[in-house]
Amino acid sequence: MTSQTIRARFAPSPTGYLHVGGARSALFNYLFCRRNNGKFILRIEDTDIDRNIVGAEQKILDDLRWLGIDCDEGPGVDGAFGPYFQSQRRDTYDAACQKLLASGDAYYAFDTNEELDVLRKQAEAAKTGFKYPRPDPLPTAADADRARAEGRPVVVRFKVPDEAITIHDEILGDVTFAAGELDDFVIVKSNGWPTYHFAVVVDDTHMEITHVLRAQEHLGNTPKHVFIQRALGVPTPKYAHLPLVFNIDGTKMSKRDKHKAVRQGVKDAIKQNNMTDAQVVELTGASSDAVERWLKKKADAELSMDQVAKLAAAAGVTIPEIDVHDFRVSGYLPEALLNFIVLIGWSPGGDREKLTRDEMIELFSLDRINKTAGRFDREKLLAMNLDWCSAAPTERLVEAFKDWATLNDSHMAALDDATLGRVLDSCRGFRTLPDVVAKAGILFESDDAVVFDEKAVAKVLAKNDGAGFAMLESLLPQLESLEPWTAEAIEGFVKNICESTGSKMGDVAQPIRVAVAGRPVSPAIGDTLVFLGRDKTLNRIRRCLQQR
RNA sequence: GCCCCCAUCGUCUAGUGGCCUAGGACACCGGCUUUUCAUGCCGGCGACAGGGGUUCGAGUCCCCUUGGGGGUGCCA
Numbered sequence: 001m002t003s004q005t006i007r008a009r010f011a012p013s014p015t016g017y018l019h020v021g022g023a024r025s026a027l028f029n030y031l032f033c034r035r036n037n038g039k040f041i042l043r044i045e046d047t048d049i050d051r052n053i054v055g056a057e058q059k060i061l062d063d064l065r066w067l068g069i070d071c072d073e074g075p076g077v078d079g080a081f082g083p084y085f086q087s088q089r090r091d092t093y094d095a096a097c098q099k100l101l102a103s104g105d106a107y108y109a110f111d112t113n114e115e116l117d118v119l120r121k122q123a124e125a126a127k128t129g130f131k132y133p134r135p136d137p138l139p140t141a142a143d144a145d146r147a148r149a150e151g152r153p154v155v156v157r158f159k160v161p162d163e164a165i166t167i168h169d170e171i172l173g174d175v176t177f178a179a180g181e182l183d184d185f186v187i188v189k190s191n192g193w194p195t196y197h198f199a200v201v202v203d204d205t206h207m208e209i210t211h212v213l214r215a216q217e218h219l220g221n222t223p224k225h226v227f228i229q230r231a232l233g234v235p236t237p238k239y240a241h242l243p244l245v246f247n248i249d250g251t252k253m254s255k256r257d258k259h260k261a262v263r264q265g266v267k268d269a270i271k272q273n274n275m276t277d278a279q280v281v282e283l284t285g286a287s288s289d290a291v292e293r294w295l296k297k298k299a300d301a302e303l304s305m306d307q308v309a310k311l312a313a314a315a316g317v318t319i320p321e322i323d324v325h326d327f328r329v330s331g332y333l334p335e336a337l338l339n340f341i342v343l344i345g346w347s348p349g350g351d352r353e354k355l356t357r358d359e360m361i362e363l364f365s366l367d368r369i370n371k372t373a374g375r376f377d378r379e380k381l382l383a384m385n386l387d388w389c390s391a392a393p394t395e396r397l398v399e400a401f402k403d404w405a406t407l408n409d410s411h412m413a414a415l416d417d418a419t420l421g422r423v424l425d426s427c428r429g430f431r432t433l434p435d436v437v438a439k440a441g442i443l444f445e446s447d448d449a450v451v452f453d454e455k456a457v458a459k460v461l462a463k464n465d466g467a468g469f470a471m472l473e474s475l476l477p478q479l480e481s482l483e484p485w486t487a488e489a490i491e492g493f494v495k496n497i498c499e500s501t502g503s504k505m506g507d508v509a510q511p512i513r514v515a516v517a518g519r520p521v522s523p524a525i526g527d528t529l530v531f532l533g534r535d536k537t538l539n540r541i542r543r544c545l546q547q548r
Numbered sequence: 549g550c551c552c553c554c555a556u557c558g559u560c561u562a563g564u565g566g567c568c569u570a571g572g573a574c575a576c577c578g579g580c581u582u583u584u585c586a587u588g589c590c591g592g593c594g595a596c597a598g599g600g601g602u603u604c605g606a607g608u609c610c611c612c613u614u615g616g617g618g619g620u621g622c623c624a
Contacts, residue, residue, distance in 0.1 A: 013624050048623060113622075120621095127549040129620065155622055172553070181551055181620090189622040196624045220552055220619040241553085244617070248559070252617085340560090343573095347561055351572045370554095370561085373617065377559045380574040390587080429587035439585070460584095494583075505583035513584060521585040528584095 006038030008211045010071075011200070013045045014056035017323035018063040020376065021215065021245045021253060024341045028242060029213045030069045031342070031364040041207060042074030045200070046087045047193045057085075063324040067334045068357050073207075081207040086199050089206075093194040096202045096232060097156055097187065105231035106187060107138040109157045110147040131183035132157065153190035158198075158228060160184050165223045170211075170240035171369050177223045185224060197224045205234045213366075216241040216373075240366055243345040244373040253376055258319050259300040262308050265317030266295065275315060283310050321378075331404045331433030332381070336388035340381045344374035354387065386431045397424040404433040412437055412444055423531060426523035442517050443531045447539050450518040452547055460510045460520060461547070468511035469548045472541055475512065479541070485534050487526030494525055515544035 010026040012018065018026075033040035042064070046052045057075060064070070073079025083089060100106035109132075116132075123130035139147075144154050160183065166176040187198035194202070204212065219241045229236050247253050269275035280295070281288045284307040294302040303311075312319050321327045327337050339355055347370075348355065348363040355363070389397065398420045405413035415423070427436045442450060461468035475497070482493055497508050509525040516537055522528040529537045 011624085015624080045624065051623070109622095111622095116622090124549080129550045131620095153622075175552070177551070183620090186622050191622080193622090195622065200624085215618095216553070217618055218624090221624095243554080246617085250616075343560060345560095350562065353561090353573055372554055372561095374561090375559060377574070380560065383574055386587080427586085429585085431586085435586080491583085498583090507583090509583040517584095519584090523584090525583060 006033060006036045006210050007041060007208055008033050008038060008213055009041035009043050009204070009207065009209055011043040011045045011203075012057075012060050013048065013051070014060065015048075015051050015053055016056055016059075016255065017325045018060045019253070019255070019323055020321075020327070020337075020341060023063070023067060023069075023324050023337075024245060024344060025213065025215055025242060026064060026069055027067070027338065027342060027360075028346070028364075028369070030071075031360050032211065032213060032366065033072075034361040035364045038210075039072040039079075040070075041079070041081070041209070042071040042077075042084060043203060043207070044075060044085045044087075045196065046085055047196065047199050049087070049191070049193060052087075059325065063328070066328060067324065067338055086194075086203065089199075089203065090193070092206060093188070093199055093202050094192075097194070097198070100158065100187070100228075100231055101141075101156065103231065104138075104159070106156050106158050107135075107184075108141070108144040108147075109135075109139065109155050109184075109186075110144070110152040111155075112153060132185070134159070134184050155186045155190050156188035157184040158187045158224070158231070160224075160227055161230075165226060167219075167222045167226060167239060169219070169222075170238055170366050171243075172219070172241060172371060175219065175222075182223055182227075187228070197221060198228065201225050201228045201232070201234075204237060205229070205232070209237050211238045211240065213240045213242060216244050240369065243370050245344055246373055246375045248375050248377055250375065253322060255322055256300055257322055258305070259294075259298075259303075259308060261320050262312045262315070262317050263295060263298070265315040266311050269315040279314070280311060283307075283314055328404070329407055331435070332385050333388045333392065333400055336385040337381070339388070340384050344376065345370050345372075354384075382431050386429075389430060389432075390428060394421045394425055397421070401433050401436065405437075408434075410437055410441075412441060415444065419531075422527070423523070426527040426531075439521060440523055440528075440531065442519075443522065443528060447536055447543060450516070450540060450543070452514070452518045452544065453520070456514045456518070456520045457547060460514045461544075466548060467507075468514070469545060471508060471511045472515055472545060475508075476538065476541055476545075479534070479538060482534075485530065487524070487530045489526075490529050491524070491526040512541070516540040 008029045010022075010029050012022055012026075030040050032038065042061075044057045046057070061075065071077055073081060074084045097106065101108075119133075120130045138159075148154050162179050164176060164179045166174050168174055185197060186195050188194050203209075222239055222241075226236050245253055247257065251257075266275065266280060270277065270280075277288070277291070281291050284291060284303055286294075286303060286307060290302040293299040309319065311317075319326075321330050324337070328334070335356065338357060338360075342355065342360055343353065346364070346368055349368060352363075392400070398417050401420060401424060402413060404410070412420070412423075423440050424436060427439050430436050430439070461472075478493070482489060494505065494508050494512075497503070498505055501508075510520060512525060513522050513528065514520055516522070516528065516532055523531070532540070
């Protein structure tokens, strides 16, 4: 190791938002570095030019920032090892490739995808594993030029040594792969760009990465990387393969789950005649062919997320949160998400569970990482979010709520901080930020926006020959003159009514609540009326009386 | 097919050979509190996958079986 300092990295590819699994990898790397005074590096792996999505890296950066995971080197944070985009490091890969070609550790190959497909199918039919047949003798540079001239694709393959290899993993221990298991894999594609396996090794070397913490799905790739390192004559970093993160049903958590959930919901709706194929076509504005393919053949790409969202709304399906951004939009606190995620595959030991980022840093160690894959339990996340919301000071809640409200174009984004703080405090006990809107949002809409819930009206107002309505009627003039218009005064007023009429709080508060909110749910009655103000309160009660 | 990894309540986990008649949290069930909805509080249900070893002693070590997962791409 040329550097004594621990250096670890998170290396996402810019193909969309940051996935929670990726966020967990980023977090572990981050914690490991912070704990050990190391450097945390962010590198964008954009060697697959066709799959890159414009602006995706910015979204990933935003999500990491939202979570509070900051890097020491990376896009926008200069370091001595940049650039931090693989697309800007092409010459490095080319040089490394030339070196391997020159030493005979890599060679040119000219097979078309079709030819390879045929070989793979044959192998499958024969129930044997596919291994790329290494040509003998190996093609020369001249052969490569000739192939290129013929219009054949030219790639570079790594000549895998015929020897067993043992990987020492910091979490899993020694893992041995027998000789002859690997075949000669591609390191440079026909478009000249390196594959992941090659770029990752070259970059980790140049960036002097000392520790590679990555998902366990990469364990089987590690021999490839170590063989390349040996051929290049460079050191091997320490590896730590993190347990995977699954859905609650044990399937792999993926972006496809969103399509899957909505597809199922739409299918059910059609089956129950709540929806027709024609409606699906109309809703999405897509061609009926595209819709059919999406519906039947699981061709996710046929519909955009926007179109899928429309279908979800129509079919009454909730799209599952998969990306960090989804959880942000759903109204989770980043500190809760972070706390939840860190406990999948790691624990500080004992009964400790609730951890701030700083506590995680203090407690983090590689040897407490589990080997077992964990499931992403949304119920537990919800409970954890409630805990964090309950414990959060009002200012923090205001800040988080504004972020959420702005992101969701909520009408409550317009409220001033002081009001917002009081509203948030009056709703304490909520699980996610939108719960606050569900409970108190109506108080900040126009009076005509109040829709009276039939059941609530029947139960609270109309029952007993309209006892509730009568109550409201008698309350109205007193409310007109009540002074001062504060939560305490209003609560006191309601209590007085109870005492003088011998009724329970609910008998008085509920009719008022339904009158002003249309539903039997709102903050405490005093708070509810204060948020509304006297004029709107009276107006809404009068409007309600017309429902009689 | 082949290679690799994994295995404690439904879920996340504590447990690193005796402290384990296996602890906590979420969920679930029951009760209490409460002006609504939520909260909050109390209690309950509930696991070492199976079989062999090793050991005075195994959830903890070894082997097999079973089960789950990952890889086997000119994706990362």
